[in-house]
Amino acid sequence: MSNNPKNLFELQGVSCSFGSLKVIDNLDFGIERGKTTVIIGPSGCGKTVLLKHLIMLIRPSRGKVFFDGKRIDQFNERKLIEMRRRCGFLFQAGALFDSQTVAYNVSFPLYQHTNYSQEQIDDIVREKLEMVGLPGLEDRFPSQLSGGQQKRIALARAISLNPEVVLYDEPTTGLDPIRADTINELILKLQKQLKITSIAVTHDMQSAYKIADRIVMFNHGRVIVDGTADEIRNSADPKVQQFIQGRSEELGNK
Amino acid sequence: MTGILIRKIEGFGLFWLFVFKAVTSPLRRGMYGRSALMRGHLWSQMYEIGILSVPVIMVTGAFVAMTLAVQTFNQLAQMGLEERLGSIINISVVKELGPVLAGLMLAGRVGGALTAELGTMKVTEQIDAVTVMGSDPIRYLVWPRLLACVLLTPMLIIFADIMGVLGGYVISVWHFGVNSHAYWQFSAQTVEQWDIVVGIAKGLFFGAIMALISCHKGFTCQRGASGVGRACTEAFVSSFIAILVMNFIVALVAKAIYDVLYPSKAFF
Numbered sequence: 001m002s003n004n005p006k007n008l009f010e011l012q013g014v015s016c017s018f019g020s021l022k023v024i025d026n027l028d029f030g031i032e033r034g035k036t037t038v039i040i041g042p043s044g045c046g047k048t049v050l051l052k053h054l055i056m057l058i059r060p061s062r063g064k065v066f067f068d069g070k071r072i073d074q075f076n077e078r079k080l081i082e083m084r085r086r087c088g089f090l091f092q093a094g095a096l097f098d099s100q101t102v103a104y105n106v107s108f109p110l111y112q113h114t115n116y117s118q119e120q121i122d123d124i125v126r127e128k129l130e131m132v133g134l135p136g137l138e139d140r141f142p143s144q145l146s147g148g149q150q151k152r153i154a155l156a157r158a159i160s161l162n163p164e165v166v167l168y169d170e171p172t173t174g175l176d177p178i179r180a181d182t183i184n185e186l187i188l189k190l191q192k193q194l195k196i197t198s199i200a201v202t203h204d205m206q207s208a209y210k211i212a213d214r215i216v217m218f219n220h221g222r223v224i225v226d227g228t229a230d231e232i233r234n235s236a237d238p239k240v241q242q243f244i245q246g247r248s249e250e251l252g253n254k
Numbered sequence: 255m256t257g258i259l260i261r262k263i264e265g266f267g268l269f270w271l272f273v274f275k276a277v278t279s280p281l282r283r284g285m286y287g288r289s290a291l292m293r294g295h296l297w298s299q300m301y302e303i304g305i306l307s308v309p310v311i312m313v314t315g316a317f318v319a320m321t322l323a324v325q326t327f328n329q330l331a332q333m334g335l336e337e338r339l340g341s342i343i344n345i346s347v348v349k350e351l352g353p354v355l356a357g358l359m360l361a362g363r364v365g366g367a368l369t370a371e372l373g374t375m376k377v378t379e380q381i382d383a384v385t386v387m388g389s390d391p392i393r394y395l396v397w398p399r400l401l402a403c404v405l406l407t408p409m410l411i412i413f414a415d416i417m418g419v420l421g422g423y424v425i426s427v428w429h430f431g432v433n434s435h436a437y438w439q440f441s442a443q444t445v446e447q448w449d450i451v452v453g454i455a456k457g458l459f460f461g462a463i464m465a466l467i468s469c470h471k472g473f474t475c476q477r478g479a480s481g482v483g484r485a486c487t488e489a490f491v492s493s494f495i496a497i498l499v500m501n502f503i504v505a506l507v508a509k510a511i512y513d514v515l516y517p518s519k520a521f522f
Contacts, residue, residue, distance in 0.1 A: 055386050077390065078282070084388040095379040099371075109387045111291050157387075 005069065008033040008165060008197050009054050014063030015221075016049055023049045025221035027063070036191050036198040038208040041218035042243065047201040048092065050218065051167050054199065055089055056080050085113050088158030088166040092173065094150040096142040102129070102153050103138035109161045128156040133182060148179045155183065159190065166190065168200040172207045184210045205244050209233075217243065272392075272470045276400055279393040295398040303364050303399070304406035308413055314359050315414030316421035319347050323425035337433055339426045340441035347418035348445055348453045354501050356414040357460035360407060361493035365468035368399055369489035372472025373482040381473065396473075400465040407461030408454045415453065448516075452508045459500050464493045 004010065007030035016024040023046040031037050031054075039047050052058040053065060056072055065073040067083050075083065096105050106125045110116055116124070129135050132152040142150050151174070158166055171187065172180035184207050190196045191211075202208055208215055208229070215232045217225040217240055225232060225240050232240060241247075322343050330336045372395060375381050384391040419441075426432045471489035475481050 052382075057382055057385060081388040084386055087386070089383075089386040091379045091383060093378060095383040097375075097380055097383075098378070108389075112387060112389050 004030055006030075006032050007066075008068060009199075010066040011053065011060075012064040012066070014053060014060045014065060016046070016053065016058065017061050023221055024053070024060070027222065029216070029223060031197065031199055032214070033197050034191075034195045035213040036187065036200065036211050038212035038215045039199070039201045039218055040203065040205070040208055040215060040243065043203070045219050046221050047218055048169055051169055051199065051201050054167060055084060055087055085109075085161065086164045088161070088163040090151075090155050090158045090166065090168045090171055092169040094142070094147075094154035096150055096154055096157070098142045100141070101138065102140050102142070102145075105142070105153060106157045106160050108157065113161060124160060125156075128160050129153075131159070132156045132186065148175045151175065152179075152183070155186065162194065163196065165197040165199070168198065168202075170202055170204075171200055172202065172204045180204065180207060181210075183207075187211045205246075268474070269467075269470050272473065273466050275392050276396045276466060276469070279390065279397045282390060282393060292394075292398065295394070296401060299398045299402035300406060302367070303360075303402045304409065307360060307363055307406075307410055310359055310363060311356050311410045311414050312417045314355050315347070315352055315417035318351050318355055319343055319418035319420075319422035320425045322346060322351070323422050323430070327426070327430050331430075336426075336430065337436035338440045339430075339432055340422070340437040341444035343422035343426065344419055344441045344445050345449060347422065348415050349449050350453075350501075352414040352418050353411045353453045353456040353460065354497065356411045357407065357457070357464065357497045357501075358494060360403075360410065360460070361464050361468075361490055361497060364403065365464045365489050365493045366486050368465065368468040369472045369475070369486045370482060372469055373475035373485045376473060376475045377477050377481060391473075396465075396469045399469055400462065403461035403465035404458055405461070407464075408457030411454050411457040415450070448512060452504070456501060456504050459504055460497050463496045463500055467493045467496060 009031040011027050011029045014024055014027045014029075015022065027050070029050075039050065041047050049058060053060055054067075056065070056075065060073055063073075064071055068086075070083075072080065072083055096102075097108070100108075103122075103125050106128055107121045110121050110124060114121075125138060126135065129137060132155050134149060134152055134156070137145070137149070137153070142153065145153065151171070155171070166187075168187065171183050175183065187198055187200065188211055191198050198211070200208075200211065212229050215225075215227065215229055216223055217232070219239065225235055225237055227235070232244060235241065235244075323339060326342055327336060327339060330339055330342070372381070375395070381391045381395070384394055423434075423437065427434045427437055468489045471485045471492070475485040
């Protein structure tokens with residue numbers, strides 16, 4: 001059993017290596033239900049790998065991963081389906097099916113997991129597209145949309161089954177500041193209205209401060225700081241200050 | 255050296271695991287999606303793989319038989335056996351050239367497209383997206399493609415055979431002036447139903463091996479444009495060799511079965 005029932009996800013002693021490269025190093029980490037946890041850290045530090053461990057797209061080399069009290073790293077693919085049905089995942093580049101329409105993309109999880117009629121599915125697709133601010137794009141193909149629009153369609157797809165938890169991989173990367181803020185507002189709305197647990201990996205500190213109940217900074221496969229937005233802002237750790245202020249090593253040494 | 259060998263053996267094992275998962279994927283039905291949705295995918299794949307391949311397959315069948323007629327006529331004519339041209343062309347087309355060249359053409363046209371499509375889906379995380387949405391990517395992406403290739407390769411071989419037979423006839427009778435009645439009579443004496451059935455049945459194996467290799471290469475594609483390109487090349491080369499090897503094995507097995515079924519004709 002998971003140690004802390006408040007945690008929806010819990011990692012215990014998780015390590016992950018690709019060949020000789022250790023990406024996650026003996027990590028103990030929990031994610032609280034109904035809260036928004038933001039994971040920050042420099043590029044290549046293993047944030048996305050960590051996110052993929054939560055949904056078992058990558059299995060740990062060592063350690064245990066719990067979801068809702070159940071150990072999922074030992075689940076077979078069949079058992080993982082029920083767990084994944086409760087989660088939404090927003091990929092960094094959207095990962096929309098580019099040979100299918102927007103409507104098909106958003107309705108894919110509904111076709112897979114529900115017995116809704118076509119009319120009900122069409123209604124849900126319409127509702128989700130309105131939620132992400134892109135109504136009426138049902139018949140377009142992803143290649144006909146801008147990068148930001150693709151990301152919002154991907155978000156509509158991630159929330160089409162009304163998941164309990166949404167995992168965001170760089171939700172605001174590549175968006176203009178206004179669109180990025182729309183996504184931030186949407187994440188906040190989902191969290192407040194539906195009590196969705198959100199886990200976001202980001203570099204965008206403005207976004208992190210806005211949406212996070214808790215910010216975790218990750219580096220070299222380990223958590224180096226864990227706290228609220230204010231605690232992170234006021235952290236005395238020079239590495240944290242360097243990252244959140246966006247100072248390069250050379251500038252920081254001057 | 256040992257490392258390369260281990261990686262090759264590991265790759266071979268992973269391919270057969272992939273084959274097992276692909277072939278058993280319909281048994282895991284019920285968990286994933288709706289049959290209407292899957293039927294829709296199957297139809298679209300059948301259109302892509304089957305219908306769009308008909309012209310190139312027909313051209314391949316016709317030109318191979320026509321060239322064969324041109325190359326063989328002189329030898330037979332010198333012996334006064336030009337009326338037997340139909341026997342040679344039609345048995346070659348129906349038993350070997352039609353199926354093998356149709357298979358190889360499909361390995362290039364369809365296999366390359368399958369690997370490129372699935373490889374691009376892999377590097378743009380679309381296959382991971384299928385997984386995180388609680389579906390089985392092999393059932394959703396590989397099964398319809400495998401089924402379409404297995405069902406339609408034999409059909410395409412029929413088109414190659416028909417065009418081959420017609421092409422051979424046109425060159426032999428219209429161009430070289432071989433007697434039409436004799437041409438068909440010798441053809442009918444030589445080509446048995448068994449030859450036609452075995453030739454078409456080869457398509458089942460060629461379609462299966464080509465689809466499985468191409469989909470596997472797409473699923474295991476490395477990142478980047480060069481990764482997709484390399485996967486396509488490997489898929490074509492592997493499918494090409496696999497079709498030739500499979501053709502040899504099917505020919506051996508078919509001959510053994512024929513010898514048992516028709517012992518009196520076994521030496522002919």
